[in-house]
Amino acid sequence: MDKIKVGFIGVGHMGSAIVEGMSKSDYFKNLEIFGFDHYPQGMESLNKNGQIITPVNDLNDLIKQADVIFLAIKPQGLADFAKEIQPSQALLKDKTFISMLAGTDVATLSQYIKAKNIIRIMPNVNASIGKSTIAVNYLNDSTNYDDLLSSFGTIFKIPESQFDVFTGVSGSGPAIVFLMIDSLANAAVYQGMNKKTATDLVAAMVEASGEYTIEKLKGTDLNARNLVDIVSSPGGTTVKAIMSLERNKFEASMNEAIDVMMPKKN
Structure with missing residues (x-):
């Protein structure tokens, strides 16, 4: 079986996280990975313990070599990117692009990139350990790339109308969880x-609680609040802790945190 040639345009924090996660998966044996970035430090770091990504010095050379191309550039750079790849226009009809540009829908991407197939995704930093939550929208309803995307996390096939809220909850959510971990740790200190x-x-408690939530809610109509009730004995210390958080507007603070990340409606 020929290896799938995967290119990364942009190997910064997110691109590097995805490559690292892929390299730790069983699926990695099926891949040959190339990368282009104006700042190659990310690829140098990825290769410090053995080469997992081959640096390519020219953007259009990468497009020529790769079958599937992950696009990890700044959204405001899309128009300039389209100009840079003009020499490769004839090749695009045979290429699949996987975009992780925040706030940029498939229709907009299609105006700039005349590729055979465009897939929109939104991963998060947990990709580096193969456990990203990944929003996916296929332009052509293709499932040919499920295995590739699953090599660095769990995919959620959702309509594009839900990408913004997914980005807020899943893309920025890890930072909120890290803050919560630090706050609980400081309370223990x-x-x-x-x-x-x-x-x-x-x-460790947060990791296990996440697994417990998935396991207990699977195939039921329950939600996470039901699990709060399971842990909370009447008149017990957990109830007192929950009531304290509610008095201090814990849930309202979470709602506001997600709301400020959503695009403003006119």
């Missing part, structure tokens, strides 16, 4: 535990 132990404890 205040009570006498050292910071390293507290952070490890909270991170």
Whole structure:
């Protein structure tokens, strides 16, 4: 079986995270990965323990070599990118582009990139450990790339109308969870535990709680609030903690955090 030639245009934080996650998956044996970036430090870091991505110095050379191309540039750079790839126009009809440009729908991408197929995704930083949550929208309703995308996480096939909220919850969500972990750890430090132990404890608890949530809600009509009730004994300490958070507008703060990330409606 010939390897799939995968190109990355932009190998910054997100591009690097995806390549790293792919390299740790069983599917990696099916891939040959190339990368183009004006700042090659990301690829140098990826290759420090053995080559997993081949740097390409010319953008149009990468397009020539790759069958599937991940586009990880700034959204405001799309028009300039389209000009840069003019020499490769004849090749695009045989290429699949996978875009992770925030706020840029498939219709807009199609105006600038005349490719055979365009797939829109939104991953997050957890791609580096193969556990990203990935929004996916296929222009041609193709499932040919499910295995490729699943090599760095779990895919959620959603309409484009839901991409903005997915980006807020999943794209920025890890930072909110990291802040929550640090806040809980600091609370434990205040009570006498050292910071390293507290952070490890909270991170392990959050990981297990996520798995518990998925397992317990699978195939049911329950939601996470039902799990809060399971943990909360009447008159117990957990109830007191939940009531304290509610008095301090915990849920309202979460709603506002997501709301400020959403595009403003005219």
